[in-house]
Amino acid sequence: MEHPLVPRPSFRRSLTIQQRVVGALLMREVITRFGRHNVGVLWLIGEPMLFTLGIAILWSIMGHKNEPGMPIVAFAVTGYSSVLVWRNTVLRCTMAVQQNIGLLYHRNVQVIDVFLTRIIVEIAGATGSFLTLSLVFSGLEVIDPPRDLLQLTFGWIMLSWLGGSLALMMGALSVYSHLVERLWHPTSYVLFPLSGAAFMVDWLPTELQKWILLLPMVHGVEMVREGFFGAAVRTHFDAGYMALCCLGFTLAGLVLAKNAASHVGAE
Amino acid sequence: MIRISNLSKTYHTRLGPRTVLNRVNLELHRGRNLGILGRNGAGKSTLIRLLAGAERPTSGRIERTMSVSWPLAFGGAFQPNLTGLDNLKFVCRIHGVDYRPMVSFVEEFTELGVYLREPVLHYSHGMMTRLAFALSMAIEFDCFLIDEAMVVGDRRFHERCHIELFQKRRDRAFVLVSHNADVIKLYCERACVLHEGQLIDFDSVDAAYDFYNTVIMPLSSTQAATSDSEDPA
Numbered sequence: 102m103e104h105p106l107v108p109r110p111s112f113r114r115s116l117t118i119q120q121r122v123v124g125a126l127l128m129r130e131v132i133t134r135f136g137r138h139n140v141g142v143l144w145l146i147g148e149p150m151l152f153t154l155g156i157a158i159l160w161s162i163m164g165h166k167n168e169p170g171m172p173i174v175a176f177a178v179t180g181y182s183s184v185l186v187w188r189n190t191v192l193r194c195t196m197a198v199q200q201n202i203g204l205l206y207h208r209n210v211q212v213i214d215v216f217l218t219r220i221i222v223e224i225a226g227a228t229g230s231f232l233t234l235s236l237v238f239s240g241l242e243v244i245d246p247p248r249d250l251l252q253l254t255f256g257w258i259m260l261s262w263l264g265g266s267l268a269l270m271m272g273a274l275s276v277y278s279h280l281v282e283r284l285w286h287p288t289s290y291v292l293f294p295l296s297g298a299a300f301m302v303d304w305l306p307t308e309l310q311k312w313i314l315l316l317p318m319v320h321g322v323e324m325v326r327e328g329f330f331g332a333a334v335r336t337h338f339d340a341g342y343m344a345l346c347c348l349g350f351t352l353a354g355l356v357l358a359k360n361a362a363s364h365v366g367a368e
Numbered sequence: 369m370i371r372i373s374n375l376s377k378t379y380h381t382r383l384g385p386r387t388v389l390n391r392v393n394l395e396l397h398r399g400r401n402l403g404i405l406g407r408n409g410a411g412k413s414t415l416i417r418l419l420a421g422a423e424r425p426t427s428g429r430i431e432r433t434m435s436v437s438w439p440l441a442f443g444g445a446f447q448p449n450l451t452g453l454d455n456l457k458f459v460c461r462i463h464g465v466d467y468r469p470m471v472s473f474v475e476e477f478t479e480l481g482v483y484l485r486e487p488v489l490h491y492s493h494g495m496m497t498r499l500a501f502a503l504s505m506a507i508e509f510d511c512f513l514i515d516e517a518m519v520v521g522d523r524r525f526h527e528r529c530h531i532e533l534f535q536k537r538r539d540r541a542f543v544l545v546s547h548n549a550d551v552i553k554l555y556c557e558r559a560c561v562l563h564e565g566q567l568i569d570f571d572s573v574d575a576a577y578d579f580y581n582t583v584i585m586p587l588s589s590t591q592a593a594t595s596d597s598e599d600p601a
Contacts, residue, residue: 118464125461133449203444207462208421208436363424 122209126218134222145222146229149185153234156181171301171334175244179329180298182231183260183322187296188289190223190264194272195282198365205365212365213358216272220265227264228257253328259340260321262347269354276361297322302337310337317346370396370419370436370511370541375428377414388414390565391428396541398434398510403556403573404545405580410562412545413439416515419543434510434541440533441519443500448489452480452499455488456506463507470506477502477528497521505532509540516546549577549585 135144157177164173197215204210239246247253275281293299297319302310313319314337323338372394378387388411396402406412417423418430420438438445446455456474460467475484478498488496497520504512512533519529533542534555545562546552552559552573559576561568563584570576 121464122462125458128461129447129450129454129458132454133447136449203442203446206417206420206422206438206442206445207459208438209462363426365423 118209119211119214122211122214123217123221126204126210126214127221130218130222145226146233149182149189149226149230150234152185153178153181153230157234172244172330174238175329176326178231178234178238178244179325180322182227182234183318183325184293184296184298185227185230186224186257186260186264186321187267187318188293189227190220190268191271191285192289193219193223194268195275195285197272198276198361202365205362212273212276212361213269213355216269216354216358219272220268223268224261224264228261231257247329248331248333249328251328253325255340256321256324256326256328259324259343259347260318263317263321263343263350266347266350266354269358270350273354273357273361276364277357292316292318295319301326301334303335314339314342317343369398369431369433370394370543371429371431372419373429373431375418375430376426377411377418377423378426387565389418389425389567392565392567394560394567396511396543399539399541401542401544401556401558403552403559403576404543404562404567405547405549405552405559405576405584406545406562407547407584410547411565412547412562413515413517415562415567416513416543416545419513437504437507437509437512439518440504440512440514441497441501442504442515443488443496446488446496446500449487451487452478452484452491455499456503459503460506465507467506474499474502474506477505477532494521494525498525501525501529501532505537511541511543512537514542514544516544516548516551549580553577 131142131145135142140147157174160177161173194216197219198205198212201215204215205212235244235247238244271281271285295313295316297313297316302313302319302323305313320338320340320343323336324340324343326334327336327338372392375389375392375394376387377389378385380386392415394402404412404415414423416439418425419436421430421432421436422438445459447458450458452474453471456470457467460470478484478495480495480499483491483495484499488499491499497518501519514533519526521529544552544555556573559570559573561570561576561580561584568576568579570579
């Protein structure tokens with residue numbers, strides 16, 4: 102509740118309110134999406150896991166045309182999990198405000214809270230799925246356990262940052278124009294084969310490498326694979342470049358989300 | 369206190385911009401109340417949405433130094449797949465209030481019975497309104513925003529709303545908007561008329577009542593309004 106004599110809440114109080122609101126939205130989102138039936142909330146992890154598992158099985162059967170010696174299951178798990186982080190997060194954030202417009206009647210709920218909630222849910226799901234698959238497959242000795250956990254974690258955090266910042270930016274943009282949602286679908290389809298999920302940069306001709314490395318997600322996948330396979334693969338990435346992209350998306354997203362509030366209901 | 373200064377709201381339509389509110393000024397103090405009269409489409413609901421903070425003004429300022437409710441009995445923030453009880457929990461969490469002490473009040477007020485634990489999407493309009501009103505009462509706001517057109521129900525519901533709002537919460541401030549001059553006259557100590565984007569202030573409710581009924585609403589529609597059998601909330 103608002104204190105009568107505090108017209109402008111302090112940063113700390115605002116933070117408390119935001120935490121409370123995002124917490125409430127998280128519970129609402131999870132129950133709404135996964136319900137209380139059968140395994141309920143576990144679908145948060147189960148859904149992306151099934152996707153990744155499907156791809157891993159498909160690629161194993163088809164004998165994906167990779168370099169000899171590349172373990173196909175681990176390759177698929179690292180690749181597809183990375184795609185989930187940026188593709189689904191953006192997908193869930195475009196139109197998020199339009200779908201939740203009534204929520205804004207609660208003055209504590211701001212546009213950015215709606216995005217933060219969906220970003221957290223998506224990244225938590227993708228991370229949980231990646232972690233579970235890695236652990237289970239390592240336990241069953243289908244894949245070798247990751248070589249460099251620190252590098253793997255760092256790569257994953259960078260990918261999550263990319264997914265979150267891109268989702269914030271695209272989600273806020275979708276408030277201004279419905280075109281964003283329409284265009285993201287085809288864009289994500291084109292980006293999937295280009296994102297590094299299904300190839301290693303090293304396999305490409307040298308002149309193509311510098312072009313493909315313009316895409317920030319490629320750096321993330323390479324980092325994750327460096328952590329997973331260690332010296333067994335040659336990776337190409339620039340964490341600084343990727344961080345710069347993420348920073349740009351984050352700033353743009355924050356500014357757009359702040360101004361998006363005055364556009365809500367305008368269209 | 370709520371203070372509105374030079375508030376304007378313009379919507380963009382296919383036929384160009386439409387100014388719904390044009391440099392509106394308003395002040396409401398703690399514990400006081402205000403009725404706003406206006407025809408259909410005069411901008412009453414827009415003003416309520418702006419006061420609630422659900423929309424941002426095109427220009428101008430809204431200052432709030434007391435807690436302001438969402439529009440009373442507004443059910444648009446309900447998540448249809450969640451149960452009535454889940455929606456109660458959600459609203460309480462957002463406002464940092466423990467939901468447990470509220471459950472019995474909501475159960476008793478809404479008379480939803482087992483349906484309180486069923487998804488809201490199976491509710492009738494009346495059930496939804498009762499739940500929405502009960503949730504509005506679960507959070508103790510300093511100022512309630514009431515759009516009379518939203519609080520639709522049978523006589524019993526209106527009586528219960530009346531007790532909760534105008535008797536138990538007599539000490540609170542409220543803004544009541546309506547197209548019905550009699551409703552405003554019954555409940556408000558002060559009244560304004562919203563017409564063509566302007567908020568016209570009056571010295572007394574009677575002056576606003578007369579102006580609205582003679583100038584804004586011509587005779588035939590006045591009769592319709594007074595013979596309106598619908599009970600005021």
